[in-house]
Amino acid sequence: xxxxxxxxxxxxxxxxxxxxxxxxxxxxxxxxxxxxxxIPDQGRILDLCCGTGQLIQPLVNAGYQVTGLDGSEEMLTYxxxxxxxxxxxxxxxxQFESETAFDxxxxxxxxxxxxxxxxxxxxxxxxxxxxxxxxxxxVFDLNHPGQLKRWWRGQPTEGEIRRRYAWMxxxxxxxxxxxxxxxxxxxxxxxxxxxxxxxxxxxxxxLYKILSHPRFIGLRLKLLQNFNRFxxxxxxxxxxxxxxxxxxxxxxxxxxxxxxxNIDLQTIDGHSEIDNNHSAHFICTKPSSVSLTNASTQAxxxxx
Numbered sequence: 001x002x003x004x005x006x007x008x009x010x011x012x013x014x015x016x017x018x019x020x021x022x023x024x025x026x027x028x029x030x031x032x033x034x035x036x037x038x039i040p041d042q043g044r045i046l047d048l049c050c051g052t053g054q055l056i057q058p059l060v061n062a063g064y065q066v067t068g069l070d071g072s073e074e075m076l077t078y079x080x081x082x083x084x085x086x087x088x089x090x091x092x093x094x095q096f097e098s099e100t101a102f103d104x105x106x107x108x109x110x111x112x113x114x115x116x117x118x119x120x121x122x123x124x125x126x127x128x129x130x131x132x133x134x135x136x137x138x139v140f141d142l143n144h145p146g147q148l149k150r151w152w153r154g155q156p157t158e159g160e161i162r163r164r165y166a167w168m169x170x171x172x173x174x175x176x177x178x179x180x181x182x183x184x185x186x187x188x189x190x191x192x193x194x195x196x197x198x199x200x201x202x203x204x205x206x207l208y209k210i211l212s213h214p215r216f217i218g219l220r221l222k223l224l225q226n227f228n229r230f231x232x233x234x235x236x237x238x239x240x241x242x243x244x245x246x247x248x249x250x251x252x253x254x255x256x257x258x259x260x261x262n263i264d265l266q267t268i269d270g271h272s273e274i275d276n277n278h279s280a281h282f283i284c285t286k287p288s289s290v291s292l293t294n295a296s297t298q299a300x301x302x303x304x
Contacts, residue, residue, distance in 0.1 A: 005071035012074035024054035043103035049111035053079025
């Protein structure tokens with residue numbers, strides 16, 4: 001294991017163009033509903049595993065003081081461009097320290113699924129707990145085993161074809177060892193063709209434009225699975241990102257062991273029942289000093 005999770009360096013530019021903007025709005029809606037009402041005006045917020053920072057600028061615009069933390073230097077390069085007024089930490093989520101006491105922290109897009117053991121997950125929870133003010137919220141989401149088993153079945157789930165690049169994501173999951181990975185294939189165009197090749201390239205671009213419509217996603221993904229046949233001169237890069245399917249109960253127990261309380265779960269749409277169609281969003285609290293004092297008093301009285 002490296003000292004810092006750097007695996008996203010290789011597709012930071014593509015993430016910034018595609019997945020980052022696409023995933024940010026639903027996550028922002030959830031934060032507006034369950035997180036931001038508990039943050040004071042001009043409060044300090046930690047975006048853990050912030051990626052290319054698409055969530056940060058709306059929060060800065062709303063008056064919050066945001067710190068983005070990520071292990072990928074390349075991801076933070078784009079985050080600084082997208083939200084230059086924020087503060088950034090190039091750190092591993094398991095080991096970071098901050099002199100800032102935050103009014104709340106969040107992590108989105110199932111970033112913490114990349115932690116392959118409960119020990120790693122607990123280290124993150126401990127670091128977040130240490131940096132939060134008493135009474136502050138920590139919100140994060142995970143892809144859980146039931147959901148992974150249903151949807152991560154070795155078939156492409158999303159992808160695009162643009163003028164100078166194309167990409168596709170294929171998730172795999174083994175329910176026996178509760179581990180999996182998603183594979184990202186990236187294609188980048190070479191030198192523009194000439195003559196007849198230029199005409200054929202123009203016709204292919206027309207096809208790609210038609211297939212970009214949401215209703216044709218199935219055909220688009222089938223084409224991407226054989227993209228080398230259509231664009232043999234484009235360069236291909238294949239990246240693999242391992243993930244762990246942590247059980248919901250184990251995560252809740254680990255949060256409680258660290259000291260978090262009021263552990264609640266929701267889907268991104270706000271439903272309290274977590275099914276196999278949705279990831280699990282955890283909402284928990286670092287208890288206030290008053291709560292800790294009351295809990296200690298009650299425990300002493302109980303012993304007495």
